Amino acid sequence: MRRRQVLKLLPLGLAVALGTFQVGSAAPNGSVRFLAVSDTGSGDANQRAVGAQMAAVHRQRPVDLVVLGGDNIYPSGDMALIGATFQRPYAELLAAKVPFHAVLGNHDIRTDNGDPQVAYKPFGMKGRFYNLRRGDLELFMLDTNNNADWARQLSWLRSALAGSTAPWKVVVGHHPIYSSGYYGNSSDLRGKIGALMQRYGVQLYINGHEHNYERSRPIDGITYLVVGGGGAALRPILPTDQSARAVSAYSFAEIEASPKELSVAAWNSSGQLIDRAVIARR
Numbered sequence: 001m002r003r004r005q006v007l008k009l010l011p012l013g014l015a016v017a018l019g020t021f022q023v024g025s026a027a028p029n030g031s032v033r034f035l036a037v038s039d040t041g042s043g044d045a046n047q048r049a050v051g052a053q054m055a056a057v058h059r060q061r062p063v064d065l066v067v068l069g070g071d072n073i074y075p076s077g078d079m080a081l082i083g084a085t086f087q088r089p090y091a092e093l094l095a096a097k098v099p100f101h102a103v104l105g106n107h108d109i110r111t112d113n114g115d116p117q118v119a120y121k122p123f124g125m126k127g128r129f130y131n132l133r134r135g136d137l138e139l140f141m142l143d144t145n146n147n148a149d150w151a152r153q154l155s156w157l158r159s160a161l162a163g164s165t166a167p168w169k170v171v172v173g174h175h176p177i178y179s180s181g182y183y184g185n186s187s188d189l190r191g192k193i194g195a196l197m198q199r200y201g202v203q204l205y206i207n208g209h210e211h212n213y214e215r216s217r218p219i220d221g222i223t224y225l226v227v228g229g230g231g232a233a234l235r236p237i238l239p240t241d242q243s244a245r246a247v248s249a250y251s252f253a254e255i256e257a258s259p260k261e262l263s264v265a266a267w268n269s270s271g272q273l274i275d276r277a278v279i280a281r282r
Contacts, residue, residue: 032064034066038207039209066093067141079117102125136258178219212248215264
């Protein structure tokens with residue numbers, strides 16, 4: 001029987017003075033640090049401000065990769081806008097050769113069903129769904145759109161999760177499963193992948209679609225992290241009983257997978273810490 005996930009929230013004022021998020025520190029040996037952000041593709045000053053703070057984090061604490069949670073190009077996934085919505089906001093990270101890995105959002109599939117984004121090498125997509133192993137971390141990147149090939153994707157996800165030996169398993173999709181925002185909880189998406197994530201020990205699900213930041217309390221051993229503050233117009237959010245932290249802010253998450261724990265910090269577009277938590281090994 002798996003032990004329940006333990007989530008510890010430290011006071012925000014201690015965030016830059018403790019542990020893995022100490023200013024200027026590199027990830028300890030065996031650790032993987034990455035940034036996660038979604039609903040980025042506005043191409044405006046808000047996206048550029050978030051991108052600048054992401055670059056600042058990388059300068060202080062080098063990251064191994066960046067995860068884009070979909071809606072990478074507003075309003076319709078048109079690759080003609082790639083300069084404003086990707087190359088310019090993340091110019092410093094791209095110049096530093098930090099790899100990006102994206103999934104498709106509902107706006108992205110409005111142009112040729114998102115195929116041009118899948119083919120765009122800087123988005124790091126090995127397909128419409130794919131996995132990445134980095135040290136103790138494995139990321140399972142999904143297409144959660146309604147028109148996805150769910151039969152093939154679920155068969156792949158079941159096999160990929162079952163075969164994974166990674167201590168940390170993180171699933172990334174554009175749409176929320178648990179959310180206190182505009183769209184709320186999704187019984188449909190939970191029905192598709194919830195049981196698989198529980199069965200195979202997934203600790204974290206990352207999504208966007210909601211234009212805010214929210215970290216859930218552990219639900220059946222899984223933490224649900226909304227990182228939709230990447231640039232699109234913000235929406236209000238009212239915390240509910242399932243919320244550990246919820247805030248309407250342009251923001252992104254910094255996540256570190258070490259041999260013993262999964263650390264989450266969230267930063268707004270002004271560089272202020274808005275959340276910090278540690279997820280212990282099951």
